[in-house]
Amino acid sequence: MSLPSYAFLLAGGVGARLCLLSEKRAKPAVPFGAKYRIIDFTLSNCVNSGIFDVNVLTQYRPTSLNQHIGNGRAWDLDRTRGGVRLLGPYLGSPENDWYRGTADAVYQNLIHVRNRRAEDLLILSGDHIYKMDYNAMLEFHRDRRAAVTIAVTLVPPEETSQYGILELDSRGKVVGFEEKPAEARSQLASMGVYVFRRDVLWQALEADAEDEHSAHDFGRDVLPSLLAQGADVYGYLFPQYWQDVGTIDAFYAANLALLADRPPIDLSDPDWVIHTAILDLPAVRLGNDARVERSLIANGARIDGRVVRSVISPGVVVESGAEIVDSILMNDTRVLPGARVERAILDKQVWVGQGARVEGGSGPANRVCPDHLHGGLALVGKGATIPDGITVGANARIDPDVAPEDFEGDVGAGEVVWNPRVAPGAQSHGHPGGREKAALSR
Amino acid sequence: MRGTTAVFLAGGRGQGLGVLTEHRAPAAVPFGGKYRLIDFSLSNCNHSEIVEVALLTQHAPTSLNEHVGSGRSWDLDRAQGGLRILQPFASRHRARWTEGPADALLRNLSEFDEAGTERLLVGSAEHVYLLDYSDLVTSHIESESPLSITYNRVAQGSVREARRIEVHNGRVRQLGRNKELVSGGELAAIGLFVFEMDFLRSAADARTPRTLFEWVAAAVERGVPVNAFEHEGFWADPVDLPTYYRTSMSLLASDPPLSLADPLWTVETHGEERPPARFLESSRVKESLVAGGCVVAGHVERSILFGGVVVEEGARVVDSIVFQDVRVGAGAALDHVIVDKSVDIGESALLGEGPWPVAVDELAALAVIGKEARLPARFRLARGGVVPVADRAMAAAR
Numbered sequence: 001m002s003l004p005s006y007a008f009l010l011a012g013g014v015g016a017r018l019c020l021l022s023e024k025r026a027k028p029a030v031p032f033g034a035k036y037r038i039i040d041f042t043l044s045n046c047v048n049s050g051i052f053d054v055n056v057l058t059q060y061r062p063t064s065l066n067q068h069i070g071n072g073r074a075w076d077l078d079r080t081r082g083g084v085r086l087l088g089p090y091l092g093s094p095e096n097d098w099y100r101g102t103a104d105a106v107y108q109n110l111i112h113v114r115n116r117r118a119e120d121l122l123i124l125s126g127d128h129i130y131k132m133d134y135n136a137m138l139e140f141h142r143d144r145r146a147a148v149t150i151a152v153t154l155v156p157p158e159e160t161s162q163y164g165i166l167e168l169d170s171r172g173k174v175v176g177f178e179e180k181p182a183e184a185r186s187q188l189a190s191m192g193v194y195v196f197r198r199d200v201l202w203q204a205l206e207a208d209a210e211d212e213h214s215a216h217d218f219g220r221d222v223l224p225s226l227l228a229q230g231a232d233v234y235g236y237l238f239p240q241y242w243q244d245v246g247t248i249d250a251f252y253a254a255n256l257a258l259l260a261d262r263p264p265i266d267l268s269d270p271d272w273v274i275h276t277a278i279l280d281l282p283a284v285r286l287g288n289d290a291r292v293e294r295s296l297i298a299n300g301a302r303i304d305g306r307v308v309r310s311v312i313s314p315g316v317v318v319e320s321g322a323e324i325v326d327s328i329l330m331n332d333t334r335v336l337p338g339a340r341v342e343r344a345i346l347d348k349q350v351w352v353g354q355g356a357r358v359e360g361g362s363g364p365a366n367r368v369c370p371d372h373l374h375g376g377l378a379l380v381g382k383g384a385t386i387p388d389g390i391t392v393g394a395n396a397r398i399d400p401d402v403a404p405e406d407f408e409g410d411v412g413a414g415e416v417v418w419n420p421r422v423a424p425g426a427q428s429h430g431h432p433g434g435r436e437k438a439a440l441s442r
Numbered sequence: 443m444r445g446t447t448a449v450f451l452a453g454g455r456g457q458g459l460g461v462l463t464e465h466r467a468p469a470a471v472p473f474g475g476k477y478r479l480i481d482f483s484l485s486n487c488n489h490s491e492i493v494e495v496a497l498l499t500q501h502a503p504t505s506l507n508e509h510v511g512s513g514r515s516w517d518l519d520r521a522q523g524g525l526r527i528l529q530p531f532a533s534r535h536r537a538r539w540t541e542g543p544a545d546a547l548l549r550n551l552s553e554f555d556e557a558g559t560e561r562l563l564v565g566s567a568e569h570v571y572l573l574d575y576s577d578l579v580t581s582h583i584e585s586e587s588p589l590s591i592t593y594n595r596v597a598q599g600s601v602r603e604a605r606r607i608e609v610h611n612g613r614v615r616q617l618g619r620n621k622e623l624v625s626g627g628e629l630a631a632i633g634l635f636v637f638e639m640d641f642l643r644s645a646a647d648a649r650t651p652r653t654l655f656e657w658v659a660a661a662v663e664r665g666v667p668v669n670a671f672e673h674e675g676f677w678a679d680p681v682d683l684p685t686y687y688r689t690s691m692s693l694l695a696s697d698p699p700l701s702l703a704d705p706l707w708t709v710e711t712h713g714e715e716r717p718p719a720r721f722l723e724s725s726r727v728k729e730s731l732v733a734g735g736c737v738v739a740g741h742v743e744r745s746i747l748f749g750g751v752v753v754e755e756g757a758r759v760v761d762s763i764v765f766q767d768v769r770v771g772a773g774a775a776l777d778h779v780i781v782d783k784s785v786d787i788g789e790s791a792l793l794g795e796g797p798w799p800v801a802v803d804e805l806a807a808l809a810v811i812g813k814e815a816r817l818p819a820r821f822r823l824a825r826g827g828v829v830p831v832a833d834r835a836m837a838a839a840r
Contacts, residue, residue: 034718035734267717268735268750274717280710282702283475283733283746284719290728298718299476299734300703312718 004082005051005138006118008106009042010192011126012059012099017247019372020381021347024400025064027246028126031330031348033258033267034311035298037068038245039126040276043084047075048272049134051122053082055112057105059089059098068277075275085112095209101216107205113198121201123218125192129254130242131265131272137236138195144172146234147200148226151193153242162244163189164219166235174233179219188235190219191242200231241265249375252345255311255328259294281314289320305335313348322352326360336388344378344392347400353388363394363413370414373397384417443492445560446579449550450483451543451633452567453500458682461812462782464831467499469567470506471686472765472783474693474702474709475731475746478509479568479680481711484516484525489707490575494523494559497567498546500530500539515712528553542652551642562642564654565634570689570700571677572707578671579636585612585669588641591658592634594673596624604630605655607670614668617659631655632673676700684804687780690746690763694729714766716749724755740770754789762794771819778825779809787811788819796825 015027022030028039039056046054054077058065065086071077072084087109089098099105106123113121120141122134132151141149152166165184167176176185196204204222208214214221227233241264245251257264267274281300286292291306300314305322315332318324322335325342333350335341341352343360352358358378365374373379378392381400386392386407393413402419411417456468463471469480480497487495495518499506506527512518513525528550530540540546547564554562561582563575582590591614593607604624608615617631624630635654651657662668676699680686692699702709716735721727727742735750740757747753748765754772762779770776771789779794787793794809809823812831823829 261722273715275715278713280708282709283731283748286727286730286732287696288729292721292725292727294723295721296718297721297732307721 004053004116004118005049005120005122005134006053006113006116007046007051007055007122007124007134008109009039009046009054009056009124009126010102010105011039011056011065012062012102012105013127014060015127015246017372018245018251019248019369020379020397020400021248021251021345022061024061024382026058026061026126029064029068030245030251031313032129032245032251033255034296034313035279036274036276038129039065039068040274041129041131042124042126043069043075043077044272044274045130045132045134046124047077047275049132051134052077052079053116053118054084055109056084056086056126057088057099057109058086059105062086062088070277074277087112099216101214101221102218103205103208103214103222104216106201107209107216110202110205119198121196121198123194123196123201127246128191128242128244129265130191130238131240131269131274132193132238132242134193134195137193137238140172140236141195141234144234145232146195147197147231148223148233149195149236150174150223150233151191151238152188152235153191153238154187155189157184157187160184160187160189164223165189168235168237172234172236174227174235177223177227177233179224188237191238192219193238194218194223200226248345248372248377248379252328252375252377256309256326258296258311259309279314287320305337330382339386343376343394344380346380347382347384349383350380351385353386353390353404355389356386356391358386358392359394361394361413366395366397366414366416368416369397443490443576443579445558446492446563446575446636447494447496447554447559447561448483448487448492448563448565448575449496449498449547449554450480450565450567451546452480452497452503452506453540453543453546454568455501456568456681459680459686460683461810461828461831462683462686462780463502465502465813466505467502467567469497470509471568471680472748473570473680473686474690475733475748476714477702477709477711478506479570480506480510481709482570482572483565483567484510484513484518485708485710486571486573486575488516488518488710490573492563492575493518493520496526496528496550496553498528498540498543498550500546503527503529509712511712515710526553544651544654544657547654548642548645551639554639560639562637562639563635564637566679568681569633569677569679571673572675572700572704572709573634573673578634581612581671582636582669585667587613587667587669588638589658589661589666590636590669590671591617592632592671592673593629594632594677596626596628596630598626601625602630605659607631609670609672612670614658614662614670617655617662617668619656619659632677633679634673636669682805683780683808683810687763687804687808691744691761693731693746694744714749722755725753740772745776748783765813778807779811779823781811782813782815782831784814785811786816788817788821790819791817791821791823793817793821793823794825794827795822798825 011028015022077084164179285302287304290303297312298314301316304320305318307324311328313331317334319337321337323340328345330348335352336354338355339352341358344358360378376394380398383401387404391410395414396411399419452469456463518525605618678689719736722739725738729744731746733749738753739755740753742759745762750767753770756773757770758775762776764781765783768785773790777794806826811829814832
């Protein structure tokens with residue numbers, strides 16, 4: 001009988017590349033696959049692997065994450081011993097402050113491990129879509145008597161520069177590691193899933209905390225320094241589906257991949273249920289004029305229009321004569337008659353007016369976030385209202401909570417509609433003209 | 443609602459529901475795409491803040507027990523109060539089954555004495571309605587009557603087999619002892635009562651009638667003041683298959699009389715964790731309810747699909763109700779069929795086919811397939827036909 005396991009789940013990152021979707025919520029709380037949130041996959045992996053002691057480290061915009069996880073009941077993590085804990089930064093002693101990095105976040109919470117028998121600690125990330133039995137990795141780790149084991153996955157050559165890339169010998173020992181290399185020597189990428197021997201983690205984090213030159217990041221600082229010291233670090237190859245959804249395009253593609261006849265990840269496996277917060281919502285309602293093809297629709301949605309190749313969350317209403325194609329609609333978004341949505345991501349509680357058209361396609365990259373919004377999608381923030389008859393083009397970005405009066409007409413490709421009621425500094429990107437417009441309207 | 447314990451009667455056989463209640467209590471019969479009948483009463487309790495709830499069971503309670511569990515889905519898993527299931531039990535002095543609802547209630551009276559209960563709200567575990575019980579209890583307390591009964595007005599243009607009630611100034615003037623045909627616009631009693639514990643204690647010694655209605659009728663005749671509470675919203679008692687079918691199908695109207703999506707009065711159920719419903723390229727679905735976990739490749743029209751139903755390509759499901767985890771094989775056709783859980787319908791089977799009966803009696807028009815039946819390819823079942831519940835031992839041996 002092995003000792004009980006203990007996991008730290010890193011959920012504090014900013015997720016800047018997801019642009020609007022993670023502006024007001026932590027990336028792990030971004031809705032995914034119609035009824036889930038990204039973190040559901042990692043949390044479910046924990047409980048399905050029999051790990052019932054899960055510490056979620058939060059920092060950036062934790063409200064929606066806190067609300068979603070609650071006391072952990074949906075994952076059977078509402079427990080007397082162990083269970084789920086949400087650990088944000090706090091003040092009180094000289095060691096406590098904002099988390100300076102992933103390693104520092106764990107360091108500041110190591111105290112919680114003291115009363116636990118676990119010998120090996122799991123460090124997980126809440127940003128990925130995958131189904132993994134961590135026990136197999138723990139077994140590998142113990143079998144190799146490793147100090148640290150890093151889960152790795154094979155990524156295409158063009159993506160190696162986004163990950164920590166490992167070189168392994170025939171037994172899986174790490175013989176080379178580079179964080180986000182310009183030119184990679186392998187295609188084995190770190191999944192951000194680590195098993196540390198308890199004493200190794202403790203010593204490594206104490207040393208890292210005192211290193212003034214460290215950015216306090218596992219991938220950038222802690223692992224390279226352990227390797228430099230000659231520690232026994234192994235790579236565990238995870239051969240199944242693993243998807244980073246950290247960019248708008250990857251997020252969109254991973255959602256739409258669920259619509260394939262044989263999707264890369266099976267959400268209906270009774271032996272590996274993906275648990276999520278319980279919403280008491282009725283079955284999907286399809287009306288007299290409904291027409292639905294190749295789509296995923298969550299309970300509580302009401303469809304009277306046409307939905308093709310789309311992912312529809314709870315509470316979404318698609319009215320008669322509206323058309324949704326190749327799109328992602330999040331909770332409680334409403335599309336009025338005659339409106340058309342194509343190649344778009346609509347965050348929660350968006351209102352698309354009658355005859356409006358939100359249509360991605362091709363066009364110039366977004367003017368304020370060209371690095372993140374250039375793949376042709378139209379992106380509409382939470383609570384925004386698209387006025388009747390307005391057209392929104394490719395790579396356009398409509399900010400959260402914008403109202404009809406914030407539109408000056410159609411929104412061309414790559415354009416932006418700001419919310420003038422939000423102070424410019426509070427937005428993730430520069431805000432030209434917003435202040436003047438707000439002043440004028442006063 | 444301190445001092446009020448809700449008691450739901452779930453012991454009946456539910457004979458009118460045929461094969462659907464052969465192996466389950468009527469209160470556990472699936473309803474509306476993802477619920478069971480008991481969910482309405484328990485959700486009402488949660489929203490009405492009644493935290494002491496008892497279920498009186500007798501007939502085939504297993505599925506009901508499994509469904510309600512600790513009561514967690516309705517926040518009834520509590521340290522103080524919460525949900526209790528009271529099943530008849532044998533003692534050294536007696537071992538007999540309960541003889542009707544009044545007997546069931548009185549036999550368990552001592553259970554409620556201990557809890558410091560002042561009054562019992564007593565209802566059927568099988569009725570479908572949304573009601574703030576605190577309205578009923580408040581009306582009961584204000585009336586200073588030892589007992590209250592609920593009634594509603596029979597919908598215009600329809601007839602209901604029920605007990606006629608006469609009400610004057612909020613008091614019951616007369617209550618029919620037996621069911622009769624009550625026509626549209628008239629008042630009919632509903633099996634939802636409030637009893638003061640003192641009244642029940644004094645009644646416990648007397649010879650008890652079988653039903654609570656007879657009991658209340660007798661009290662009215664004796665001159666006991668009985669408070670009458672009018673329920674105005676949707677209410678249904680799916681006592682037989684045609685009523686069950688009609689009640690279910692009323693949910694498909696574009697503006698259904700019963701709202702299952704009111705965020706302020708959600709209907710809670712034991713969570714079946716299913717992924718979102720999947721609609722494939724060839725799916726054509728309209729005027730239907732499709733629950734999570736369904737995979738639809740065929741045609742579905744005016745139907746209710748519960749969780750995990752698979753409708754394969756070329757299959758047609760029309761005017762039908764299909765319970766959890768049924769497979770409708772490619773090319774099969776269902777017309778006016780109720781299919782119980784985990785049935786496997788073979789390719790190109792034809793269920794509910796044939797001419798309409800001369801007199802369109804709905805029971806004769808509905809085909810019903812019992813739980814776990816395995817219907818071979820090209821199996822044919824005439825309109826109104828019945829396939830019994832599969833014998834588990836036989837099924838395992840096969």
